[in-house]
Amino acid sequence: MSKRRFALDHKAITLSVKVEMFVKTQVVIVGGGPSGLLLSQLLHMRGIDSVVLERRTKDYVLGRIRAGVLERGLTDLLREAGVADRMDREGFPHHGTLISYGDEMFRINFSEHTGHMVTVYGQTEVTRDLYEARERSCGALLFNVDHVVIQDADSDAPHVTYEIAGVSHRIDCDFIAGCDGFHGVSRATIPYRVRSEYEKVYPFGWLGVLSETPPVNDELIYATSPAGFALCSMRNSNLSRYYIQCSVDEDAANWSDDAFWAELKRRIPAAQADALVTGPSIEKSIAPLRSFVTEPMQWGRLFLCGDAAHIVPPTGAKGLNTAASDVHYLYHGLRQFYETGISDGIDAYSHKALARVWKAERFSWWFSSLLHRYPDQTAFDIKMQIAELEFLRSSPAAQKAMAENYVGLPY
Numbered sequence: 001m002s003k004r005r006f007a008l009d010h011k012a013i014t015l016s017v018k019v020e021m022f023v024k025t026q027v028v029i030v031g032g033g034p035s036g037l038l039l040s041q042l043l044h045m046r047g048i049d050s051v052v053l054e055r056r057t058k059d060y061v062l063g064r065i066r067a068g069v070l071e072r073g074l075t076d077l078l079r080e081a082g083v084a085d086r087m088d089r090e091g092f093p094h095h096g097t098l099i100s101y102g103d104e105m106f107r108i109n110f111s112e113h114t115g116h117m118v119t120v121y122g123q124t125e126v127t128r129d130l131y132e133a134r135e136r137s138c139g140a141l142l143f144n145v146d147h148v149v150i151q152d153a154d155s156d157a158p159h160v161t162y163e164i165a166g167v168s169h170r171i172d173c174d175f176i177a178g179c180d181g182f183h184g185v186s187r188a189t190i191p192y193r194v195r196s197e198y199e200k201v202y203p204f205g206w207l208g209v210l211s212e213t214p215p216v217n218d219e220l221i222y223a224t225s226p227a228g229f230a231l232c233s234m235r236n237s238n239l240s241r242y243y244i245q246c247s248v249d250e251d252a253a254n255w256s257d258d259a260f261w262a263e264l265k266r267r268i269p270a271a272q273a274d275a276l277v278t279g280p281s282i283e284k285s286i287a288p289l290r291s292f293v294t295e296p297m298q299w300g301r302l303f304l305c306g307d308a309a310h311i312v313p314p315t316g317a318k319g320l321n322t323a324a325s326d327v328h329y330l331y332h333g334l335r336q337f338y339e340t341g342i343s344d345g346i347d348a349y350s351h352k353a354l355a356r357v358w359k360a361e362r363f364s365w366w367f368s369s370l371l372h373r374y375p376d377q378t379a380f381d382i383k384m385q386i387a388e389l390e391f392l393r394s395s396p397a398a399q400k401a402m403a404e405n406y407v408g409l410p411y
């Protein structure tokens with residue numbers, strides 16, 4: 001594939017080194033979050049060029065506190081991308097999880113039911129490792145990119161235009177990967193007549209707190225109670241991430257740390273509440289909960305990956321992991337195309353990715369429905385939740401199904 005480049009000093013870009021502006025590449029990747037970076041790194045390992053266009057600065061992207069539970073499929077992909085050393089050293093293998101309702105608590109043993117585990121390692125760290133790898137190989141990452149427009153994606157000659165510091169640029173390419181999250185431009189590039197959207201907005205959000213305190217438990221605790229849902233999670237042995245279900249229209253600034261800790265303690269079993277070490281929050285934010293899927297995930301030479309195509313409520317820890325499975329399918333399709341000229345993989349991308357996406361959507365919806373209190377819930381509905389929790393507690397078959405979904409369905 002021919003490739004023309006010219007170099008210039010571009011002061012608006014956050015890197016202080018000389019930055020190349022690209023006029024042609026093989027794959028333009030819109031969005032420098034985990035999906036875009038992972039795809040770019042995997043393609044690089046196979047000699048396929050890409051340019052990543054990121055609207056924000058690197059520090060901004062790294063400042064976002066999000067996912068923390070990695071499925072085996074994602075950890076394998078990170079190893080294939082050559083960015084897993086720190087994760088393998090510092091990540092925590094989790095062989096199970098706890099589920100509580102009131103003072104009742106039981107454990108789902110992932111290893112026993114599936115032979116697999118998950119790894120607790122923050123999205124921020126995954127993203128940092130990917131940035132470092134891309135920078136080490138002088139990968140093309142452009143920050144502070146505005147007004148990205150994807151052009152002629154349904155033709156054989158797509159291109160992308162964008163601005164940096166008010167100066168317009170254009171890159172010609174073979175393919176475009178839309179990895180620009182839920183609010184990006186890629187999904188909207190696919191015409192309405194081609195696209196169908198499926199959405200469920202939940203009538204609550206999650207108030208999350210990050211604190212430099214030891215986690216209350218070695219494994220995650222998913223808790224439900226008459227006061228609502230709570231999650232006790234962690235990033236490392238002195239960094240805890242806790243969430244409580246809250247109303248969607250609340251403002252995190254109105255929650256003092258004391259109020260947060262008191263509410264969390266009401267929602268977890270008494271023994272865990274007594275053992276909870278509290279401290280000042282270092283981050284506090286509210287996330288709305290939504291299930292969303294757009295179909296198809298490709299249009300001509302444009303492919304949507306990750307949050308650009310689908311969103312899940314975070315209850316089953318599937319957001320980042322489903323983004324990774326999209327990257328897997330797209331990477332293999334592009335690799336097949338560049339190595340053999342065969343387009344079967346990229347032609348089937350949307351079909352393959354969506355088949356797995358919908359299963360992750362189902363699991364996230366089911367787990368969310370089981371554990372949250374809904375404003376319009378009747379006494380009967382609550383009895384159904386308790387009955388299902390007791391079934392899950394007592395049935396090895398139900399536990400196996402839960403564990404199979406939680407550790408991640410095969411690609």
Ligand SMILES: Cc1cc2nc3c(=O)[nH]c(=O)nc-3n(C[C@H](O)[C@H](O)[C@H](O)COP(=O)(O)OP(=O)(O)OC[C@H]3O[C@@H](n4cnc5c(N)ncnc54)[C@H](O)[C@@H]3O)c2cc1C
Nearest residue numbers: 031033034035055066067180181184306307317318319320
């Ligand atoms: C508050 C919150 C908490 C979450 N918690 C969890 C969790 O506990 N577990 C879990 O599995 N998942 C969680 N998720 C979901 C998970 O973080 C996402 O699924 C994951 O970030 C998806 O990665 P992505 O690269 O597809 O999208 P993103 O991470 O959204 O990255 C997209 C990137 O594209 C950039 N961009 C956007 N528009 C443009 C544009 N026009 N031009 C150029 N660049 C653009 C953005 O700046 C961003 O850097 C959470 C999400 C949120 C919002």
